[in-house]
Amino acid sequence: MTSPSSSPKRKWSWRSQAFRGLVYQIIAILAIVAVVWALAHNTLVNMQVRGIQSGFDFLASSAGFDIGETLFPYDSAEPYWRAFVVGLFNTLRVAVVGIILTTILGTLIGVGRFSRNPLIRGLCSAYVEFFRNIPVLLQLLMWYLLFTEILPDSTEPLQLGPVFISKGGINYPVPVWSLGQGLAVLGLVLGVVLAWIYRKRAMRRFEQTGKLPSMVLVPLAIVLVAALAGWLVGGAPTAWNVPIKGEFAIENGSALTPEYMALLLGLTIYTASFVSEVVRGGIQSVSQGQAEAAAALGLSRGQTMRLVMLPQALRVIIPPLTNQYLNLTKNSSLAVAIGYPDVVAIANTSINQSGRAVECIAIIMLIYLTTSLSTSTLMNWYNSRAAIKER
Helix, strand or coil: CCCCCHHHHCCCCCCCCCHHHHHHHHHHHHHHHHHHHHHHHHHHHHHCCCCCCCHHHHCCCCCCCCCCCCCCCCCCCHHHHHHHHHHHHHHHHHHHHHHHHHHHHHHHHHHHHHCHHHHHHHHHHHHHHHCCCCCCHHHHHHHHHHHHHCCCCCCEEEEEEEEEEEECCCEEEEEEHHHHHHHHHHHHHHHHHHHHHHHHHHHHHHHHHCCCCCHHHHHHHHHHHHHHHHHHCCCCCEEEEEEEECCCCCCCEEEEEEHHHHCCCCCCCHHHHHHHHHHHHHCCCCCCHHHHHHHHHCHHHHHHHHHHHHHHHEEEEEEEEHHHHHHHHHHHHHHHHCCCCHHHHHHHHHHHCCCHHHHHHHHHHHHHHHHHHHHHHHHHHHHHHHHHCCC
């Protein structure tokens, strides 16, 4: 029988499985580092031999090209790094809005697959089978051609009040930004937090008393009242930047371009077909006895789905749903096919201007890696919150 003092020494013995595993992991890491270093070294040497410049110093020089669609002012004389920031925000503009719309549409279609109405059930099934079996690139091209061919010219737009619809996009009025709008946005954020707190307390009260308070109208009223209060505190500004019909195009206001609408609509409809299947599978994983028990308590089918089935299905839905969010974000790189200036389009133009192909591709990889890891981290946190905890 060995003494306790000899057990720590045995951990560093080659007979120890843990020690051998540690050595193998160190060797694997060193091998990966060596391969990466060799590839990087050979790339730099070959670039020097061919007289190709390398390095990220070009990011500080003037880009020299315009960007057709930006969320904030940009001039061609500004540096490359600012052009990449514009492309990043254009990508996030599609990804964030697309994820929200995809979640709503996919959930509705997934729930609709369980409808007692055969028409609704058939339409939801047809939607899924149709859109998920057509390549997303073809869908983007289809929507882009529809927007650019069906809509009227910018010289003769379709006018719906202050809104103009043409091949140049949808032009609509926007408020002139001032303190009132800033406080309204702040109030909106505060209202969302208060509405979330209200829903948490309402669910706790429902579990204690069995009486379900309003879960939609009251939270919505809280958000609207908070935003209205911020707007009133800021002086209640009423100035608007209204679009007007110009000689060749619609001027002033803000616009949703055909490229953005085609990209957003195509990605949303395509990804929602997969999300609906994720939702359907998650609901089917819940025991049918749960629905029968809810019906025995007097809950309607809508309440049963919202309060009993979906909360239990979340533990099955969230992991594959995360993959669909990542796919939507990465598929946004197809925007280059329809001329939307996302980060890939900006990088392609930068490569043609500067010749720094390796650096620009590295920037694209870093951006998509960061956005994907951020999305995964957020969804993993939400998954841990939604998981059923044993007592």
